Each structure stands twice: as structure tokens, then as C-alpha cells.
Amino acid sequence: MDLEREFDRVVAADHRVEPRDWMPDGYRSTLIRQIAQHAHSEIIGMQPEGNWISRAPSLRRKAILLAKVQDEAGHGLYLYAAAETLGADRAELTEKLISGRQKYSSIFNYPTLTFADVGVIGWLVDGAAICNQVPLCRTSYGPYARAMIRVCKEESFHQRQGYELLMTMMGGTKQQRDLVQDAVNRWWWPSLMMFGPPDAESSNTEQSMHWRIKRHTNDELRQRFVDMSVPQAVKLGVTFPDPKLVWNDERGHYDFGEIDWAEFWRVVKGDGPCNAQRVAHRRQAHEDGAWVREAAAAYAAKKNSEAVA
């Protein structure tokens, strides 16, 4: 059929698919699912770090953290807007998140126990997110690609502030250095899990690569992240909790140990340290904001009726 041929031609030529173009139902639903999950991750991702805004050790760190958490909100909104160009309804997406019917990245189901966690999230969690997101700037769906370009520009500050925070702590007391190492130990493996299941078990990868929604496989991106992170850890003076992490001259990459996929699936399925808390908090914030939304709508309706009269 003509429309499908035209769609295939656009994707194969590395052109962008735009909102009102014809697209296969599967392409549309895959994108809505992926973009919504991505948006939800940004929104839920405000919580682990938001936890430390009131207890940041200086005004400088507090201002930085506020700006970063505000960015996460912005990223969520860019992405919800992209999902809406596919016909998704904003209110419905929020409803699916707070009723647990749509997921977000499992990384945000881990707690932030000390201020060093703020630094490690910036360095490793945002670093892993950047590895995932940079190729998405070339994803085949135009509005998603454009949202990702904005997101990536802003993410780079997130990662740098994290690394700088950790360098500052590493230059401090032994207790501070221990806090950094402890946070690295807790976040390293969950960061590697952010790239998703191994290629052999990733059911959506092949179709998504064919449609050029995804540009690299989970394992490729994970390897890239490991290779980037090791020299950064050396420079920082911390180690990763993996005795099998070693340079492989033949492959030209670092080898690393087996990821605990049982833990990954446990957290995905809802049994992580903070799953219930994260969703409950989001639901509470949504419900507490209801009166603001209603008041604004009532005010707009009143202004409208005055303008008509």
C-alpha cells in the first residue's frame, strides 16, 4: 500500500516522520509507550534528589539542585508534549502513572541515603541517561528527536555538577571519601541496569531498530557507558564494585561481571526499595494540586464569559 511504502521510504532514508504523517499502528503505540515511560521517568526522577534540596550543605549546592530538579520537570513536559502529538492524552498518561499501569525507569526506585548520592546520580545515573539519550536525538520521530535535543543540552550540566560535587567531597575528609565510595557501590549496578535487559532478551529491540526509533542495542550502549566511566572513576579515586571489571585488549573494551537480572526484574515488577513510595508521592502531589487546576480553569472560564458579555 502506498502510505506504508512512503513511510518505509522516509524511515529508510533517515528522514523524520512528523505528527500528521501516516504511520503503522505499531510504530505509533511503541512510540507512545516509550515516550510516556521516558516522561514518567523524568517526573519521578525529581524525587530522589528533591529529597536533598532542603538539606543541601550550602546555598550554592541548593541553587544547583533546585535548577536540576526543575530541569527534570521540564524534560518530563517536553516529552509529554511529544507523546501528545501522537494522539496520547496528557491527563490519561498521568492517570496511568499514578495507577501503576505505566512504568518509569527502575533506577528511581532506589533511595538517596546521603548527599554523596546526589553527586553519584549526576555522574552515573545522568551519565547512563546521556548514553541512552544522545542517539535518540536522531530517532525517526521528529517531535521526539527535537525534545531529546533539548534534553541532552541540559543534561550535560547535570552530569558535570555531579562529578564536580564528588571531586569536592573526595578532596575532603576520610569520612566524606567513604561516603562517595559507598554511594558508588550502591549505584553502579543499578546504573548498568538502566540500559535494559540483554539484547538476547529484549523483545522490542529488533522492531524498534528497524523503525529507527532505537539506534543502538542495550548491550552496545551499556558497553559504551562502562568504557567511559572507568577512567572517570580512576580520576576521581573511587572503584566500582566489580572484581571482573578489567580491560580486554582483544575486544578493545572493558569486560565486566554478570548483572543481577533477578534484581532488575524484581524492581521492574514493583518490588524495589521505593516503588510504592515514589508512586504514592506522585499521586499525592497530583491530588494536592487539584484545587489549583480547578481554580485556574474557573478563572479562565470567568474571564471568557466577561469577554463575551
Added chain:
Amino acid sequence: MSGSWPLYEVFVRGKRGLNHVHVGSLHAPDDEMALRNARDLYTRRNEGVSIWVVRADAITASSPDEKDPFFAPSGDKVYRHPTFYAIPDDVPHL
């Protein structure tokens, strides 16, 4: 519910001398809130000196399905381009 707030498209002028460019969309209860939300969402790092917001349902757009016939009239008018005209290389400043 934000679901009942209309959708606005947002256009930002990056700096003086440039056109406004579409940057994305947002929901807001009215025009004024749309403008304020657009400032908070799309210009957190001095990305703009001017913002337009317009309700998405007020925009009339060409349909992608009729792309070829709609834009066809300009397709065969090669004489509208300077390269259509053969001029000797040694004619100066033309």
C-alpha cells in the same frame, strides 16, 4: 484536570533579527498562563527574547496526505531559480 486545559503551541524568537520558531507545546487554562508557562518551560537558559503562544485548535495546517498535489504548482517552475540561466563565466558580478 489539565486534560480540560487547551493545548497551546509555543514559538520563540531566539534573538533579535531571527524569526519565531516553533519549540513545542503545553497546556494552560488561558492565554496569559500559557505565556508564563512557556517562559518557565522553554526559556530557562536565555533561549529567547520573545514568545508567541497560540491555541493549537486555532492553527490551520496543510494536510500531509495531499503533499504532492498541494505543492505541485512550484515543482515544474525551474525558471524561478537562478541556476536555470546559462551565463558565460567571464561576465563579472552577475
